[in-house]
Amino acid sequence: MITDIRGFVAETWAEGIRDRPSLNIWEYARKYLHFTPKMGNITGPYDPDLTPYTKLFQEAVTGDFRNIPEDDWWLLALLERSQRVEECFVVKSSQSGFTQAAINATVYIPQFAPGRLLYVLDSVPKAKKVALTRVIPFLKQLCGKVIASEQDLTSTFIELLDMIIEFGGSYSAGLFSEKPLRYAFLDDVEYMVAEGGVAGMLDGVHVIDHVRSRFTTAQDSFLGVFSKPNLESSDFISNANAGSQHRFYVPCPNCNARQVLLKTGLYYDRKECRDLLGRYDLDAVEALTTYRCNACGHLIEEKWKPQMNAAGIMLPKSKDARRRDEDPALVPRRMSMQISDLNSPFPKVKWGILARMCIEAENNPAKLKHVQTNHFAEPWKEKAINLRAENVRAVIAGAINPKTEKHFPDDLDGEGRLKVPRYRRGEIPFLPAYVSATSDVQGDKFKWTVCAFKADGTCALVDYGAVLSTNSLFEMTLDPRSHTGDPYVCLADPARRFQLDHGLIDSGDDTYAIYDFCIRTGWNWYPSKGVGGLDAGGQLVFGRADLYEGTPILRYHYNDYQIKVLYYKHKIERAHDPRYPSPRLYFPEDIEDDFILEQLSESLVPVVVRGSTKMMKWIHDKKMGPNDYGDAMKMQFVIWQIVGPQYMAPPSKPESHP
C-alpha cells in the first residue's frame, strides 16, 4: 500500500511524463484495488483476467500499451507516428466490465497522470452511486493524502491535490462548465436522457460533442465513450464505425482457430433440449447450450471460456473488410471496439441463458431488439417508410383509397360489400382451398409467411414472423399457430382447425440442413431455389431431382426475375389496376412497417449492360433493409404455380362467399 502518495506523486512528476509508471492502469488495479462487500457482488482483488478484453481500453487511456499483437496494424501504425489514442468508443453488452475499467482509470489518473476528469453517467442518481460506492472508497484507500479536504468529497465533485474529478448525469451543469478537461468518460451514452426523442442530445448538441468542446486546450486528452448500443443510426454508432473497430478474438480449444464469438455460434438445437412434444425445454437449453467453432465445427463447452478469454486478443477490422462494408473513413487517433456477453465471465449471461433469451424473443421484435442490443452488443436497424409504402397499404383488405377516401372499387362486390373483409394477423378472411407456408433463410434467421389461397387464386397473407431454427418451423408444421401463439381462426368458419397443406423453403447456403428438415416433415415442405432465366429453361417453375444420402429429393427452381414481376408488379403495384385483372392478394390490417419496408427494398430498374444496351434488372437496396419477407411472399406464388391447378380443377370446392 502506498502510504505517502503526495511525496510519491511529487517525485514521479518531477521526473517528467516521459518516464511511465511501472504499472499501467489494469496492472495497478490488480495490485491495489480490493473490493469490499459494500461495493458489489465481487469481493477481493480486481482481476483483470476476468474481463481481459477491457485491458486495451485501459491501456489506451494513458497510452501505456504492454502487449500489442503483431496483427494490430492500426495500433502499430499509430504508435509509429508517435501518436496516442484520443478517443475510444466501446460498443458493449450489459455485463462486460467496462464501467469498472473506467473506474480503475479514474482512481489511477490522480496519482500518475493527473488532469481534470469528467465522468458522466446516464442519470444523476447513478452518477452519485458510482462516485460514492465505487470511486471515493478507492480514492480514500489509495490516495488519502492527495485529497485536499474531506469536505470536498461530495458525490459530484471531488477535489484532489492535483486535479478535480466531476461526476454528472447527462443533464448535469458540469457539462457546460468552461473548465478545460483532460479526461472524460461517458458511460451508457445511448441511454442518456433524451431530448426531443433523440438520446444524448442537450440543447441541440450531442453530449459527445459537448464534451469534445471541453478538450480544446488540453494536450494528451482522452475521451472514453462506452455504451450498450441502441439504434444503428445513432451518433454513438457512427462515431464507433469511424474508429478502428477492434473485436475480441478467442481461440477454439479444439483447433485453435481465432474467432469472434457470435450469436450464430450458440448451439442448442439438439434432442436433449426438447420435451416429448418437440418444444424447447428451457431448463435443458440453459444447461446444455454449447458453442460451435466456426472453423472445425467442434462443440465447445462453456467451461473453456476463461481459458479462451485469457488467450484472446483485440484486433482491428481489416482495411479490406472496411471497404467491403462501405464503412466511413477512419478518423485519426480514434479507437473503437465491440464486445458481447458471449465473452462475459458473469453467470447471469452464460451461453445457456443467452440461448434461452434468443428462443423467448422469437417472433417478438421488442424482445429481439433487447437481446440483440443489450446482450450481443449489436445496434438495431430502424427503418423509415417512403411513399411507395402506399402501394403496399392499398393491398390491405378493406383499404381506403387516400385519393377518393372510399374503398377501391375492385374490392367491392355487386352489392357494394367487401369481397374480402378486413382481418387481422392470425385470421383467415375466407374459407381457403389450402393454407401454405414459406420460409426464406437469411443467415441465422428463418423468416416465414403463412397464406391462405382460394381455388381461384385469391391469396390472403395470414401471418408472418421470424424463427431461429428449422426446428421451430417443424413445430409450426405440426401445430400451426400465429405469431401470438394462438391457433389460426377462419372468419368464415371459426370452429375449423387448419394444417399447413404445403410448404416451400429456400434451400439457402446450408442445403443439406434444409433437405433434412424437408425429409423430417414427410415432404410437407419442399426445398426451392430462385434461378436466372436461362437456368429455369424458360419455365416459371420446374422440379429438379437431387439425391441426398440415398434419398431422392425434389427441389423446385423458379425463375426469380419473373416471379418477382408477378409478385411485386402484378400483385402489389397493379393490384387495383383494372387492366391487369389477376387474382388478388390481400394483407391483414395490422401488418407492421418492418414488413412493408421489406416489400419495398427491391425495384426493377433499367441497367446499362454494354454501350447503350439496357436491361431490366431487379436491384435490392440493402440500405433500405432486408428483402426476406418479400422473398418469402413471392415464394407463395411459386407454390400457387405448382399446386394451383389441382385446386382449380374441381369446381365443387365449398366457397364461403357468394
Ligand SMILES: [Zn+2]
Ligand atoms: Zn475449432
